[in-house]
Structure formats: structure tokens, C-alpha cells
Amino acid sequence: MEAAMMLMRRVNLSYGQACLKTAIGISLITLLALPACRALLESSLINHMLVQIPLLALAGWMIGKGMFSSLFQEWNERGIPGLLIALFAMLFWMIPRWLDAALSEPLWEVMKFITVPLLIGIPLGISWPRMSPFSRAVVWANAISMLVVIGWLYVAAPVRVCNNYLVNQQEAFGYTAMMLALAIAAYWIGVVFFGKWDKAE
């Protein structure tokens, strides 16, 4: 009986935390959807791709951790299916055509605000804790190389890929993406050389 009470209390506590996370996630999406915020973050390619969309994904991540952390798990072996959903959704929103569409057609703007949290953030939030350290390492390594390749492409591309952004913004985005890759790489090099390693892992 006492054990059951303890369990109830624990469930309750995590229930409260879950609610809090979900609330933070939803407020973040609402905040990002405010017209002033949208105008600010969509005025440049860098803010759009590296601030707004990642923040929307982060909001989804919070909601995912809060609401769905125990759901779908029998379908989410080792977190790989969730990771795949997130990867495909990310690839979709990296196609210049659809980023343009989000800016020129309200329907696609709404789609962005729904699908980025729902198909990138939530699956990642559910899956990341279930992924093995090896899978996580693969994701990080790929993120670094993809950012470098994309960044280099944007710097080197002579054509404008987005009708809604100027070419110099494309270039600025390219350099920022490469800097980001460098920062992530530097972080992991730091961890490899100076981090504490848990032998049990």
C-alpha cells in the first residue's frame, strides 16, 4: 500500500513536470507565431533557418517530453523510427522551395508552425533519450558534416535559391552554418579530450 502511494506521488510529480514542459512548449510556439516575432525572424535567412525553425523544434521537443514520453514506445524501438520521422521532416523544410512557400503562402506558413514541432521536435524529444550513445554519435557526426556541406553550398552557389531572400543573405547563412558546425565539432573535441567518461557506458 505504501509502495503504491509512493508510486502515485512520483507519477504525480512527473505529471506536474510534464504539464510544465508542455505549457512551456505551447507558449513558445504562441510567442513565435506573434506577427512581430514572425516578421523579425523571417526577415533574414539566418534567423529563419537557424533561429525560428530550431526554436519551433525545441518547443516540440518540450511538448514531446512532457506529453508523449511514454506513448508510442512499442513502435519506437531504440528511438530510431522517431529519429527517421524527424530527419525526413527536416529534409523537407531544407528544400528552398518550401521555405519560399512558407513566406509567400499563408497555408504553408501554418504548415510550418504545425509540422516543425509535431514532426521534428516531438519525435526527437521522445526518441533521443531512447537512442543508444552510438546512434547519438552518428547523428552528431552527420549534423556536423551536413552543416559544412550546406554552408559551403550556400556560399559557393552562384544562383539565388530562395526568391524571398537576397543572395548576400544566402552567403551569410552559409558562413553561419559552417561556424555552427565548427562550434559543435569544437565542443565534441573538448568532450573527447577533457570530458569525464563514465566507464559503465
Added chain:
Amino acid sequence: MRGAITIVALLISGAGVLWAATDGLQVITAEGARRLAIEDKPKPLPAVLLTDQRGEAFRLQDFQGSNLLVEFIYTRCVTLCTSLGETFEEVARKLPDGTLGHQVHMVSISFDPRDHMDDLKEYGERFDAEPDHWRIARVENHDELKLLLNTFGITVIPDRWGNFEHNAAVHFVDRQGYLDKIIDHDPPSKTLETLWKRL
């Protein structure tokens, strides 16, 4: 087993979505999508009133029965629009005698409200445009200009220095007055080749 099935199903549906999102890996940019959509489904043009470098009013519909080449420019532009102008200049020079003005007409449309008749005239003279065959035009009415740019799929954004970024291309309007092909303006030989097949 269930894991494997889930993963395969996700891979297939994910690849399907990306396939659809790029029209079968054909287009990744809005510009590419614009061109493909026009080829699949040619578009009629709005009967917008234009004014050319002589101050003469006309509509794009006036050229029905002839091939029409359209490009969008602004006369202060020294980069893209210059090469657009050079393309039309070369097309005008290389077309067989008697073709231009009969089987082929050309129109360069300015989207810059600062461009007045004198600017259009100067632009035409820069590229040896014969006003009867190659009109440099502006749209007087702001809403009509917007409608025209929308129909053609031209996005224009002003930058900080009084210039514009815009998508540059040569637009083909067929004898029935339908916009039915959009190609790169560079190299000009590509425009000539495409035109050749229509004469």
C-alpha cells in the same frame, strides 16, 4: 520484427514525401517549380495596360498570332538586367531578316516605379532596340503591375541600396497568348534555339 517493419514503412513514406515535394527530384527551388508548372499548364495573361519607350500604350494580347518574348527588368540595374538586355539584343541581331516584328516580338517590362519614359528610351537605345519590335515598357497602374508580376511568378525585393533582387529569365508567350515556357536568359543561344522550334 515490428521494429523492422516500422522502419521500412517510414523510409518508404519519407522518400515518397520528398519525391512529391521535389516533383520527382526535378525541382528544389521555387524558381524551378515556377518553370515546371508553366510547362505543364500554360497560363493566359492578364490584359494589363503597358506604356512603351515612345509613350505608346499597348497590351500583351496585341501580339497574339506572333511569338512573344518577355523579360522583367529595371533600367538602373547594372548586373542581371544588363545581361537580360544583351540576350534580347543578340536575339534581335541573329534572327533572320523579317522575322522580328512579324513572327517574333519582344517586350522588356520594368517593375521599378522610378522608371519613366526617358529611362525606358535610354535603356532601349543602350541595346539598339527597334521600338516597333522590341518594346521597353512600364505598367502605369500599381495593382496591374502586381497582378502581372504575380501571373509571371516574378518576385522583386528592394535592397538597401536602391536596387532590386529579382528572378531573371526569358518568358515565352505562344501565338495564342499563353505563357508556356520559361528558360534561363544565359546563354542567349538557348533562347534562339527555343525560338527556332516555334517559327
